[in-house]
Amino acid sequence: VQRVKRPDDLYAVIPAGGSGTRLWPLSRQHHPKFLLPLGGTDRSLLQATVDRLVPLVPAERIYVVTGTPHAAAVARQLPDVPEDNILVEPSPRDSTAAIALATGVIERRAPGAIVGSFAADHVIADPEAFRATVRVAVDAARAGRLMTIGISPTRPETGYGYLECSAGFEPLRAQEVLTFREKPPAQLATQYVGSGRYLWNASMFVWRARTFLDELAGRRPDLATPIAQIAAAWDSADQQVVLDTVWPSVAKVAVDYAVMEPAAADGRVGTVPGDFGWSDIGDFETIAEVVGQAEEGATIVNGSAASWVGIDSDGLVVVPAGDRLVATLDVHDVIIVDTPDAVLICRRDRAQDVKLLTAQVPARYT
Amino acid sequence: VQRVKRPDDLYAVIPAGGSGTRLWPLSRQHHPKFLLPLGGTDRSLLQATVDRLVPLVPAERIYVVTGTPHAAAVARQLPDVPEDNILVEPSPRDSTAAIALATGVIERRAPGAIVGSFAADHVIADPEAFRATVRVAVDAARAGRLMTIGISPTRPETGYGYLECSAGFEPLRAQEVLTFREKPPAQLATQYVGSGRYLWNASMFVWRARTFLDELAGRRPDLATPIAQIAAAWDSADQQVVLDTVWPSVAKVAVDYAVMEPAAADGRVGTVPGDFGWSDIGDFETIAEVVGQAEEGATIVNGSAASWVGIDSDGLVVVPAGDRLVATLDVHDVIIVDTPDAVLICRRDRAQDVKLLTAQVPARYT
Numbered sequence: 001v002q003r004v005k006r007p008d009d010l011y012a013v014i015p016a017g018g019s020g021t022r023l024w025p026l027s028r029q030h031h032p033k034f035l036l037p038l039g040g041t042d043r044s045l046l047q048a049t050v051d052r053l054v055p056l057v058p059a060e061r062i063y064v065v066t067g068t069p070h071a072a073a074v075a076r077q078l079p080d081v082p083e084d085n086i087l088v089e090p091s092p093r094d095s096t097a098a099i100a101l102a103t104g105v106i107e108r109r110a111p112g113a114i115v116g117s118f119a120a121d122h123v124i125a126d127p128e129a130f131r132a133t134v135r136v137a138v139d140a141a142r143a144g145r146l147m148t149i150g151i152s153p154t155r156p157e158t159g160y161g162y163l164e165c166s167a168g169f170e171p172l173r174a175q176e177v178l179t180f181r182e183k184p185p186a187q188l189a190t191q192y193v194g195s196g197r198y199l200w201n202a203s204m205f206v207w208r209a210r211t212f213l214d215e216l217a218g219r220r221p222d223l224a225t226p227i228a229q230i231a232a233a234w235d236s237a238d239q240q241v242v243l244d245t246v247w248p249s250v251a252k253v254a255v256d257y258a259v260m261e262p263a264a265a266d267g268r269v270g271t272v273p274g275d276f277g278w279s280d281i282g283d284f285e286t287i288a289e290v291v292g293q294a295e296e297g298a299t300i301v302n303g304s305a306a307s308w309v310g311i312d313s314d315g316l317v318v319v320p321a322g323d324r325l326v327a328t329l330d331v332h333d334v335i336i337v338d339t340p341d342a343v344l345i346c347r348r349d350r351a352q353d354v355k356l357l358t359a360q361v362p363a364r365y366t
Numbered sequence: 367v368q369r370v371k372r373p374d375d376l377y378a379v380i381p382a383g384g385s386g387t388r389l390w391p392l393s394r395q396h397h398p399k400f401l402l403p404l405g406g407t408d409r410s411l412l413q414a415t416v417d418r419l420v421p422l423v424p425a426e427r428i429y430v431v432t433g434t435p436h437a438a439a440v441a442r443q444l445p446d447v448p449e450d451n452i453l454v455e456p457s458p459r460d461s462t463a464a465i466a467l468a469t470g471v472i473e474r475r476a477p478g479a480i481v482g483s484f485a486a487d488h489v490i491a492d493p494e495a496f497r498a499t500v501r502v503a504v505d506a507a508r509a510g511r512l513m514t515i516g517i518s519p520t521r522p523e524t525g526y527g528y529l530e531c532s533a534g535f536e537p538l539r540a541q542e543v544l545t546f547r548e549k550p551p552a553q554l555a556t557q558y559v560g561s562g563r564y565l566w567n568a569s570m571f572v573w574r575a576r577t578f579l580d581e582l583a584g585r586r587p588d589l590a591t592p593i594a595q596i597a598a599a600w601d602s603a604d605q606q607v608v609l610d611t612v613w614p615s616v617a618k619v620a621v622d623y624a625v626m627e628p629a630a631a632d633g634r635v636g637t638v639p640g641d642f643g644w645s646d647i648g649d650f651e652t653i654a655e656v657v658g659q660a661e662e663g664a665t666i667v668n669g670s671a672a673s674w675v676g677i678d679s680d681g682l683v684v685v686p687a688g689d690r691l692v693a694t695l696d697v698h699d700v701i702i703v704d705t706p707d708a709v710l711i712c713r714r715d716r717a718q719d720v721k722l723l724t725a726q727v728p729a730r731y732t
Contacts, residue, residue: 346695
């Protein structure tokens with residue numbers, strides 16, 4: 001059911017990068033989390049991202065920016081997204097470069113476009129409410145704002161960005177962002193959450209392509225200039241040569257730092273508070289929260305209940321991705337991830353530290 | 367170095383049966399523990415049993431009694447044991463039948479023989495002391511006693527047999543057994559261990575073949591008669607026919623109950639206390655005791671240290687039999703057994719309950 005009208009000039013960009021080291025050994029350098037079905041269905045996180053966008057943005061206006069190791073998998077997972085919309089970065093250059101490249105190409109192909117950028121690895125419980133929220137952001141973006149989607153924070157998470165707002169939040173009503181603070185230290189995050197005036201930045205952005213490119217040019221010409229060069233050559237005979245020559249010089253910086261923090265300080269950023277069951281699939285613990293406890297004593301992720309047999313075991317998160325039986329006896333509150341070449345056993349409250357292990361295991365397992 | 371003289375009339379019987387459900391998923395119905403290298407070397411428990419016997423009993427006088435699923439593996443693991451000495455039971459009939467069959471065949475082939483029966487799944491730290499102990503038992507057996515080897519108990523184990531003796535124990539000195547009690551309840555076992563007058567029965571027996579067969583005939587003709595029939599036909603053209611016809615009727619009973627308990631009550635049983643580092647490889651916890659902690663934080667059994675990477679993890683027993691990496695994060699005091707089709711995680715103090723799991727897992731994993 002298509003409840004929200006599709007705006008004719010709206011394009012979507014999905015930056016699909018990063019390997020997700022906190023999801024090792026399920027995610028690997030060559031098998032990143034956005035390609036995995038971690039949302040409780042058989043669709044990958046990337047496919048689910050496209051699925052929930054399509055009622056708002058047809059597949060022919062959806063762009064994916066990804067790395068060389070994942071281009072083929074992305075292309076096969078998303079057969080409805082045109083080949084020309086799958087932009088392959090020669091090397092990882094963080095989110096500003098990825099988003100700017102796609103935005104530049106879109107503006108070149110469709111001048112005046114509105115662009116929404118959506119992370120490839122989130123889970124959203126209520127896609128209808130999500131689309132309604134984006135629709136409001138699109139209207140605000142037309143007026144020249146750099147729009148974000150704001151999520152009511154539930155814990156002093158230090159891995160997200162925080163949006164300071166002026167007053168009480170109301171879903172589906174755009175409002176100004178006073179400050180944008182990316183990844184605050186724990187003490188500050190706690191203060192933010194306690195104040196009731198901050199929202200999490202959901203890592204979704206909506207803006208006119210032209211607005212964003214101009215902001216970038218004004219604030220970070222070191223990024224804007226090479227990206228503009230590449231975008232100008234895109235679809236031409238020079239595309240490959242210019243990309244090869246220019247791309248390596250592009251600075252690696254997250255869009256939150258390069259654009260959003262300074263633009264918010266200048267009163268250029270807005271947000272639409274969203275209430276649509278948003279989850280960032282950062283580690284196995286957040287996956288367990290999304291999937292929920294389906295089986296007595298264990299949350300089975302990405303596998304069938306028959307993959308696990310337990311006696312006197314509870315509080316488990318079992319990821320039977322190795323097509324083998326996982327058996328537990330008097331084991332509690334651990335995450336068990338079984339893959340064809342490695343098995344992880346991890347205390348649930350240490351889920352976010354799995355990335356530490358990836359630094360210690362031999363390279364062939366990463 | 368052959369320190370103990372080989373008695374010319376000594377034969378060894380190794381009953382190699384049972385699958386070792388407490389060692390699942392490492393041991394399986396078709397891959398029982400005695401075929402696995404669990405003693406900290408690359409020799410299987412069965413091979414190690416033969417290795418430590420050979421200085422006392424040459425391979426041509428060593429007999430193995432095993433089941434149909436394991437005959438081929440036994441034959442290949444023990445190339446020096448003659449084919450005719452590998453007796454294959456058509457179906458499992460417990461230890462009395464296995465030992466009686468081999469004893470009957472040996473007595474037929476070598477009248478007057480002394481027979482020692484040795485479990486296939488024990489680990490012995492000091493083989494020299496072991497052989498010296500057996501040598502003393504052989505001399506006592508010549509006088510017509512049913513000899514056992516006694517081990518000083520270290521805990522009120524309810525899975526073993528207990529030998530009540532009259533006085534203080536002295537290694538290498540045979541003495542009378544007043545009572546033989548197989549698998550006492552916990553309270554009784556505790557009392558036995560506290561009294562200081564009991565030894566564990568090491569499940570090794572030494573006797574004249576004739577003495578044992580006569581004891582069996584007197585006490586359990588229902589077992590002795592069919593076994594005698596089969597033994598009489600052994601090496602003849604009728605061997606297979608008689609085995610097929612008679613074997614299924616043989617009662618299933620452990621030799622401890624069928625012969626040793628009643629014979630001890632009649633003053634027919636003796637023991638030689640042994641002090642040679644005896645371990646019954648019953649479960650993963652006893653394996654860990656035998657192998658010892660080789661790596662910081664984990665005892666690696668049956669694999670290399672490189673198979674495990676841990677952060678903030680200790681007290682682990684890791685069995686990397688699946689040729690994969692085992693990674694742990696903040697996990698303590700568990701056993702992790704990784705095999706090609708199943709992975710077990712078990713609290714160390716529940717090691718003996720692994721058999722409960724085997725009753726619950728699908729048959730293809732057992």
